[in-house]
Amino acid sequence: MVTGPASTEIAAAPVAPGNSARIERETHKLEKRLCRLMGQAVIDYNMIGEGDRVMVCVSGGKDSYAMLDILLKLRARAPVHFDLIAVNLDQKQPGFPEDVLPRYLRALGVPFHIENQDTYSIVKRVIPEGKTMCSLCSRLRRGILYRVADELGATRIALGHHRDDILQTFFLNMFFGGKLKGMPPKLVSDDGRHVVIRPLALVAERDLARWAAQRQFPIIPCTLCGSQTNLQRKQVGQMLRDWEKQYPGRIESMFTALQNVVPSHLMDGTRYDFSGLTASGVPSPDGDLAFDTEEFGASAMAPVQVVRFDA
Ligand code: SF4
Numbered sequence: 194m195v196t197g198p199a200s201t202e203i204a205a206a207p208v209a210p211g212n213s214a215r216i217e218r219e220t221h222k223l224e225k226r227l228c229r230l231m232g233q234a235v236i237d238y239n240m241i242g243e244g245d246r247v248m249v250c251v252s253g254g255k256d257s258y259a260m261l262d263i264l265l266k267l268r269a270r271a272p273v274h275f276d277l278i279a280v281n282l283d284q285k286q287p288g289f290p291e292d293v294l295p296r297y298l299r300a301l302g303v304p305f306h307i308e309n310q311d312t313y314s315i316v317k318r319v320i321p322e323g324k325t326m327c328s329l330c331s332r333l334r335r336g337i338l339y340r341v342a343d344e345l346g347a348t349r350i351a352l353g354h355h356r357d358d359i360l361q362t363f364f365l366n367m368f369f370g371g372k373l374k375g376m377p378p379k380l381v382s383d384d385g386r387h388v389v390i391r392p393l394a395l396v397a398e399r400d401l402a403r404w405a406a407q408r409q410f411p412i413i414p415c416t417l418c419g420s421q422t423n424l425q426r427k428q429v430g431q432m433l434r435d436w437e438k439q440y441p442g443r444i445e446s447m448f449t450a451l452q453n454v455v456p457s458h459l460m461d462g463t464r465y466d467f468s469g470l471t472a473s474g475v476p477s478p479d480g481d482l483a484f485d486t487e488e489f490g491a492s493a494m495a496p497v498q499v500v501r502f503d504a
Pocket residue numbers: 194326327328330331415418419420421422
């Protein structure tokens with residue numbers, strides 16, 4: 194696994210029976226939405242520029258296949274020129290079907306590199322039986338990918354995390370880390386030398402599942418290592434899906450909130466100068482709400498009004 198948590202909980206919604214014209218229309222709409230959201234993320238966060246060489250990390254999961262697929266479509270119509278090179282890290286997990294990705298990438302006509310590194314044996318040797326292996330495994334993977342990016346002359350490293358991964362991470366950090374912290378759409382790598390981007394940052398996982406089913410990507414299961422994938426992440430994912438079911442629109446509202454931070458209404462004195470705050474004598478156009486509790490319509494639990502990206 195190269196690009197992070199590939200959830201198995203979200204199954205592709207079955208394509209509703211109907212005439213082929215309708216299915217084609219729905220597929221076309223989905224493709225447009227995926228391209229639009231990826232394009233928006235690339236522009237909003239200035240992810241890719243003229244002359245960039247983007248190393249696309251492909252694990253064999255639905256998200257990274259979709260990322261590569263949509264990046265190829267975007268590149269064909271982008272106003273700037275950039276290169277893509279797909280990279281898979283074969284960690285030598287037992288049963289990893291090593292022919293699947295090369296065959297797929299060759300057929301696609303994309304330049305690619307398979308990096309063979311037996312991190313599986315290292316992790317097995319170091320981590321006691323029954324303990325989760327993911328943190329060491331990820332650390333090793335990260336180091337290898339940075340080295341490969343150097344060797345390939347990549348100026349961007351693209352990972353396949355999506356909107357739901359970002360939200361899950363946000364809640365995990367809040368519940369278990371005591372931090373308001375998500376997963377950035379763009380960051381500088383730990384070694385300070387690479388720019389890591391998440392072009393799927395605005396895309397919903399359910400859309401990626403539908404796209405993967407539509408495109409029939411040759412999915413490689415992410416459980417080959419036999420490790421328990423992060424149980425807490427699974428639970429938070431389920432919590433979010435349950436909320437969304439009960440209060441449709443909640444996920445989008447929360448995701449919009451991540452892009453609308455109001456430091457003056459939080460409590461972090463390092464982000465907002467509370468101690469230096471004095472009366473300015475100038476009324477605030479929004480009011481201060483100092484003595485009010487905020488109202489959210491007839492019922493605070495009713496579906497919220499949000500801007501839908503896929504409207
Ligand atoms: S141990 Fe397995 S599940 Fe965990 S990060 Fe590594 S490959 Fe993924």
